[in-house]
Amino acid sequence: MKIAFYGSSLLSSYWNGAATYYRGILRNLASRGWDVTFYEPDAFDRQKHRDIDPPHWAKVVVYPATVEAMRSVLSEARFADVVVKANGVGVFDKELLEGIVENSASHALRIFWDVDAAATLDEMRADPAHPVTAALPALDMVLTYGGGPPVVDAYHAFGAKLCVPIYNALDASTHHPVPPDARFSADLAFLGNRLPDREARVEEFFLKPAALLPDRAFLIGGNGWETKAMPGNVRHRGHVYTAEHNAFNVTPRAVLNVARDSMAHVGFSPATRVFEAAGASACLITDAWEGIEQFLKPDEEVLVARDGQDVADHLAELTPERAEAIGRAALARVLASHTYELRGVEVDRLLRDALARRRQAA
Structure with missing residues (x-):
């Protein structure tokens, strides 16, 4: 099964604190049989400050930060079983969120993955026309970087069908004890x-x-x-x-x-x-x-x-x-x-159960 993930960057943590979170979750999903494609814009000098080369466990598509390129990568959403828009891409956030709804296949899960949920919810409270609020009826679920019951309750109050915190964790292959420097x-x-x-x-x-x-x-x-x-x-x-x-x-x-x-x-x-x-x-x-x-x-x-x-x-x-x-x-x-292996088990089960319910309903 295929995941199309539209986020800030998988390759660079430069002005992008979510990079290690994406890597930990997606690498573990790939190990469980998911075919992952990550779409990231060439913006904010992130490509000049890469932390990793494109990994073997995900296809990474770096696209120019232009309207034409953004529309081109969105067109590929129709091939995926799970389509994810993460917040904080930094360019075309509204268009990308609307685009995953418009371009994904009818059988696909549409997910908004919020890595800054408390701030997003503050924006939604201040702006009744916020793009996330407008998109919620068409989204199957909201996943968050954290936030616990307060964030879950708030997203449900805004109309989310399902909101589940997926906490960040340890990737022991990347972060581990080393000699002092x-x-x-x-x-x-x-x-x-x-x-x-x-x-x-x-x-x-x-x-x-x-x-x-x-x-x-x-x-x-x-x-x-x-x-x-x-x-x-x-x-x-x-x-x-x-x-x-x-x-x-x-x-x-x-x-x-x-x-x-x-x-x-x-x-x-x-x-x-x-x-x-x-x-x-x-x-x-x-x-x-x-x-x-x-x-x-x-x-x-x-x-x-x-x-x-x-x-x-x-x-x-x-x-x-x-x-x-x-x-x-x-x-x-x-x-x-608190390892990404444990988080991967959680997300894998969540996605597979949701897709099974979708197939059963169809």
Whole structure:
């Protein structure tokens, strides 16, 4: 069976935090017999910053960011059994969503896969004519990157037939313990792009502790921070490629996760970085959000901070031995409960059951 997936990028994580999520889910579906084609536009310099070559488990179609090319790749939706439009492509998002409805075969499942559900729902509340709201009657299901019951209830209230969170997870073949790398040496490191709905939380949870602990070394990686005023004990690394994530996570005393505003408000939305850090056996400090216990146990597998002062306190008390113990416990937890193999089982069953019901009804 064939999947046509229209997303931001499978090949590049440049300004595209969902890349490892797509890779983990789709590679596992391919191992279960799905024929995957991923359509991504040549936009935002992502093709100049590829993390991987086109993989053997998926066909990747990179198309020019033009109307003609977009229409051309949409025409191929008619050959698929499952047609997916992910949010956040960055170009032609409205047209792509409308296009999968118009171009998919009558027997196909039409899916909107929302990797930023809390923000999308805020947009839908503010705009009664939002493209996602308009498309919901024609979609078979909405899958989300996370969000738990609040996101599921909200999507059902907007008219979604079915909404299922598919949480991100660990791809142990990509993210795993490695030897430390002096380039990433620090007491606390944070990796994330500079975004409007994240910046204030980075100021509170990362830059404030840096100011409170001037004798400690802090490292920030990601795009956009080069123009941000920071304390003198903070180094900016710039874009960190996926192949460098393990060393970035395992080398510092601890690494920090900071949720975006909308995800922190809704909860049940662990960032990809949570599982990447745990997979590298890193000691993770995260800002507090509802539902974290579903993924990692506070004080044993993760340290939770309510504000920047809490981060500073955790860091001041954190010995190398305790950091190592927390990292080991986190790795064991995610290997047991939060791998893309387990997520793949879930999605595979969901899609096959839905297609079987469609065939039975026909």
